[in-house]
Amino acid sequence: MKGRRIHLYGVDAPDLDQTCQWPDRAIPCGNLSRLALMDLTTGGEVACRPRAKDADGNLIAICFAGGFDIGKNMVHTGWALTDRRVSRPYIETEQKSRNAKRGMWKGSFVRPSDWRQGNREPVK
Numbered sequence: 001m002k003g004r005r006i007h008l009y010g011v012d013a014p015d016l017d018q019t020c021q022w023p024d025r026a027i028p029c030g031n032l033s034r035l036a037l038m039d040l041t042t043g044g045e046v047a048c049r050p051r052a053k054d055a056d057g058n059l060i061a062i063c064f065a066g067g068f069d070i071g072k073n074m075v076h077t078g079w080a081l082t083d084r085r086v087s088r089p090y091i092e093t094e095q096k097s098r099n100a101k102r103g104m105w106k107g108s109f110v111r112p113s114d115w116r117q118g119n120r121e122p123v124k
Contacts (some may be wrong), residue, residue, distance in 0.1 A: 011030020
């Protein structure tokens with residue numbers, strides 16, 4: 001946002017180079033997550049409520065586009081997970097997304113936090 005990196009509070013999205021396995025092929029879920037985020041924010045005004053800063057000094061915030069919670073929308077579409085280490089408000093939304101097999105839930109994937117730690121064992 002305005003050249004500043006902001007992490008969405010309460011969600012964990014796949015890294016850009018992360019892939020997921022759909023029933024018939026591997027997909028670039030990190031890139032698709034980024035595109036979903038761009039779709040939610042392009043052309044609209046984004047407003048953020050700061051919550052904290054990460055170790056690199058990046059802002060962690062709850063952000064809204066067009067009055068809608070961007071993090072919740074990312075979880076709803078299946079392109080981000082609830083970060084249960086810090087927040088629980090999107091757990092019900094995540095369960096609905098999982099049940100509907102949206103986004104990453106259409107197949108199997110490694111939780112983004114595990115991927116960053118080098119664990120490549122997929123969620124089933």
